[in-house]
Amino acid sequence: MSLLDVRDLTIRTSDGRALVCDLSFCVDRGERLGLIGESGSGKSLTTLAVLGLLPDGMTATGSVELDGTQIVGASEKRLVGVRGSAAAIVFQEPLTALDPLMRVGRQLAEPLRRRGLKGDALRKAVAEALEQVRLPEPGRIARAFPHEISGGQRQRVALAMALACEPDLLIADEPTTALDVTVQSEMLVLLDTLVGERGMAVLFVSHDLAVVSRVTDRVLVMKDGRAVEDGTVRDLVRAPRQAYTQALVDSARKLESALDLGEPR
Template structure:
């Protein structure tokens, strides 16, 4: 059984420029795949294509099957049913996902309302979502606007919102890049614990192989929109086959500690 099955995904601009070229990958429940590459490699576009969120002026072809739904060519009405329920995404900058004019609690409540929750049950679910991502004073955070929170708190709120409907697949697109090292480590630990608890599949997008090594079981390396190497994270780190992958490994830091940490998990 697969949660996500991508076959020959190609993403083009309106002018015909190919940004992602014939990409294939699959994810089963509980699997974690790191999608890694430099800026412009097509990794973030791939994550957006999974939910039918490509920017205007770009089009996808091929097949993207998410929990049995064909995303490529699907209507917005159909896509609205799978977003949140089957897959959800956490972005690099939480202000991209959070409405600056809406209190955090109300934003988390929106997907829960679509599940039929209301009144006291809804309020309890919102607070539980905030507690689940280890935010202190959840009632205060629920009343706060995004600008009243730190970057780490905003990212935890975004994570709570993404997990509110218990999706089968979590897409994390550079979720820690904008955070300092300490907050980054805390968020990765939290993400790891939540994913294990719920046995979700994860597509973790990053340019940083050391970060990916803390989260993913397998790695797929993208270069100029093409997959150049895929394998177990330890094999990729210790014995990369492709020159491009070797360059990524050489530029990464803390790889050894990241792998040791996973081994002791």
């Protein structure tokens, strides 16, 4: 059984408009899948549906099985149990995930506390979580409020929070687009290393094939809420079946010519 099994997922607005249509894909344990497509193609909605976090008024039909739990139609109680343990998400803008009024260390402590840590063990785990995402001066970062650290540091904190839940599946929705190129590159290497060490499965979302190819080997291409093509990055680069995929390949080449798209990972 796959860790994540999405079948015929359709997401509709309250007035019945389908924003994602008949989408099917699987992610096995330890596997990494990239979700790629232009802006508005339905990537983020798909990840939100996986966690049962669709915006108010939107409904999902079809089937989303995460670690054996049916997410479509599940009660909030059920979903709370699944989120964090089966899957955790890193958003494009880390401020979405961070509480602006709470010091970084306290926020990071929350998922660790839920895992039963307290006192000195909890303090040590918070410091370790910050060190593991290669944040210098973890003590200072822990005492800071989110606005007192840089965008790149915030993104590392958000990654540390997601990893602290020890999820089987890490969902990363454009985790690097808000960062400058050097910081983006460091973040991708870090993500690749940390999920590799843990053998985590990854659902990695981006509109940039060059970025996706740094983290995943298999890619699903979305357009207007539908899957149009899937395969390994190598296959898509060498022989895209759709003009749309070709365009993504071309823009990835232009954006990151230094990256050898022929040899992903």
